[in-house]
Amino acid sequence: MKINKKWIFLGLFLISLFLVFFVGRTTDPLTGKRQLSITTNGVKYFRKGLDVSGGTRLVYKIGYEKYEQLYTSSAELNAVKKTIEEIILKNIDQRISKLGVSDYKAYVQKLDEQNYIAVEIGGIADLDQAKEIIGKTLELEFKLENKEPVTATSLASRKAIAQKLLTESKANPELMAKAVEGRASDNIFVGFYSGTLDQLPDIYKNNKNRLINMKNNEFSSIIDGLYTRVNTQDALGNQTGVDLKGYTFFQLLDKGTAMLSGKEETVYQILDIFVQDKVNWVQAVDNNGNVLNGAYFRFANTSTSQIGEPVVAINFDEKGKEIFCNLTEKNIGSPMAIFIGGNLLTSPVIQTKICGGTAQIDGSFTVDSAKELATSLNDGAMPAPLILMQEEKINPSLGTNALTGSLIAGLIGFIAIAILIFFMYGFKKMILTSIVLIVFLAILAGFMKLTDYALSLSGIAAIILAIGMGVDANILIYERLREELKSGKSMEGSIDSAKERSRSAIRDGQLSTGLIALLLFTMGTNMFKGFGFMMLVTLVLTLLVNVPLTKELLHMFYDRKK
Numbered sequence: 001m002k003i004n005k006k007w008i009f010l011g012l013f014l015i016s017l018f019l020v021f022f023v024g025r026t027t028d029p030l031t032g033k034r035q036l037s038i039t040t041n042g043v044k045y046f047r048k049g050l051d052v053s054g055g056t057r058l059v060y061k062i063g064y065e066k067y068e069q070l071y072t073s074s075a076e077l078n079a080v081k082k083t084i085e086e087i088i089l090k091n092i093d094q095r096i097s098k099l100g101v102s103d104y105k106a107y108v109q110k111l112d113e114q115n116y117i118a119v120e121i122g123g124i125a126d127l128d129q130a131k132e133i134i135g136k137t138l139e140l141e142f143k144l145e146n147k148e149p150v151t152a153t154s155l156a157s158r159k160a161i162a163q164k165l166l167t168e169s170k171a172n173p174e175l176m177a178k179a180v181e182g183r184a185s186d187n188i189f190v191g192f193y194s195g196t197l198d199q200l201p202d203i204y205k206n207n208k209n210r211l212i213n214m215k216n217n218e219f220s221s222i223i224d225g226l227y228t229r230v231n232t233q234d235a236l237g238n239q240t241g242v243d244l245k246g247y248t249f250f251q252l253l254d255k256g257t258a259m260l261s262g263k264e265e266t267v268y269q270i271l272d273i274f275v276q277d278k279v280n281w282v283q284a285v286d287n288n289g290n291v292l293n294g295a296y297f298r299f300a301n302t303s304t305s306q307i308g309e310p311v312v313a314i315n316f317d318e319k320g321k322e323i324f325c326n327l328t329e330k331n332i333g334s335p336m337a338i339f340i341g342g343n344l345l346t347s348p349v350i351q352t353k354i355c356g357g358t359a360q361i362d363g364s365f366t367v368d369s370a371k372e373l374a375t376s377l378n379d380g381a382m383p384a385p386l387i388l389m390q391e392e393k394i395n396p397s398l399g400t401n402a403l404t405g406s407l408i409a410g411l412i413g414f415i416a417i418a419i420l421i422f423f424m425y426g427f428k429k430m431i432l433t434s435i436v437l438i439v440f441l442a443i444l445a446g447f448m449k450l451t452d453y454a455l456s457l458s459g460i461a462a463i464i465l466a467i468g469m470g471v472d473a474n475i476l477i478y479e480r481l482r483e484e485l486k487s488g489k490s491m492e493g494s495i496d497s498a499k500e501r502s503r504s505a506i507r508d509g510q511l512s513t514g515l516i517a518l519l520l521f522t523m524g525t526n527m528f529k530g531f532g533f534m535m536l537v538t539l540v541l542t543l544l545v546n547v548p549l550t551k552e553l554l555h556m557f558y559d560r561k562k
Helices: 005-022 065-070 074-098 127-134 152-171 208-212 318-330 367-378 400-425 427-451 457-486 491-523 526-557
Strands: 023-027 034-038 055-062 104-111 114-121 140-145 188-195 223-233 239-260 263-276 281-283 297-304 310-316 336-340 343-346 358-361 386-394
Touching: 005 023, 005 427, 005 526, 055 074, 055 127, 065 074, 074 104, 074 114, 074 127, 114 386, 127 386, 140 318, 152 239, 152 263, 297 367, 310 318, 310 367, 336 358, 400 427, 400 457, 427 457, 427 526, 457 491, 457 526, 491 526
Parallel strands: none
Antiparallel strands: 023 034, 055 114, 055 386, 104 114, 140 281, 140 336, 188 263, 223 239, 239 263, 297 310, 310 358, 336 343
16 A cells, blocks of 8 residues: 655654654763653753853873984974874864764864863763773884893983973872873883882882871972882793882872781872883884884784684784884894783784784784774774863853854745745745745754754754755746646646656756765864765755655645646
């Protein structure tokens, strides 16, 4: 049994009205996701964009330290920093897009002669999830064994790093631990200890007078020398002790007394940062000064080793392929370490030069963990760590007044179109056109509510433009109908012929506009992406709703004249 199209349109219209007026959004307290809910005031649950309702601004510091140590030329360092910033912005864009957020801005901001990454994001329920995903540092590093001896110059460089970290920690104590997050590959570690003096590392026993005289939340100065002694195994499996020496500073978080084994003891809570005097691994740099890192990463995929174990294969672009080939040729017989997020995953010995453009990570994976790492790398491996420095609420750049003004402009445009159609084609076609536009807008609003689309002013501009373009389709049909009637055809035959004759012109017009909208959506800035996306949606609705509905209504309105 064939269903009349007018009942389909009526059903879509009623469902859309229900979505607009009786469906809202609530946030699940467990997952933080926005879920559909039934309400009596659904209109207020339309999500508004950043420029209308404001949002949150996140400012991230970029960890350039390892590059600053590597490049002595300011020109080279600035060029590398610019490349890193471009990669980070691209990766942030990919990460936010996967959150389903369409309204955001990410850009480089200069503060105190230093570049930061600023992200403005609006219309999101779970901000903590956004912060975790945006700032997730999955830094991909390739390093070679450091064969250089410890010198006075290298010690001075390590001490300078510790001093810089101390200065930053004093300025922002709450960010002390984050400042060295992911820097274990540079032999920089953060430690938290809670216990008596005997339970603390050697450095505190050797500086007990300093510790005893400190107050809560006070910072120490830089302390050099033995940090602690650790046991390790030599090549024959024999246990041997290794002294970890370097530069340490700490913050005394709390000091109090407790009864332990029937004796009153002083218990300390300490947060420290230890910069080892020697770096075990150094950046993998070829003869041309190119650093092999995540900047040359293309994609990762899972594979199996020669013995059937799950591995992750890292594929480089053409430049990375060349650098990797040069490095492996130059360092045959030496280990190359692969770090992910500052953690050493593997350090195989280079047996031969590898020029295929693929590196293999065999970090004792399961099938699932290998897939998870490959997915995380493909989501955006960062060439440098990001440290969240600031979070603040931002006011809307335009606000509800601009939104109200835009909606009023759209209403005025709607009325103007109705008046124009009245004078050109008469009262019936004015009513018909108005019905088509109302159904079109209702279905569009229902789509926005269902997809939780963030309504920005660029989106409203696209909707207003779409109203005019939708009427263009009606006018083409009306003109063809007028021509068919003049040729002597019946009303019913003229309506069918008018739709068929106007179809190609409508389709071509929508297609050309759609190509521009697609370019704006895929290649434009965020504001143009919002405009382009809404244009694509309205173009599809025009073809699926406006054109066939106009034909159905023409038959209904002129049935009596058949």
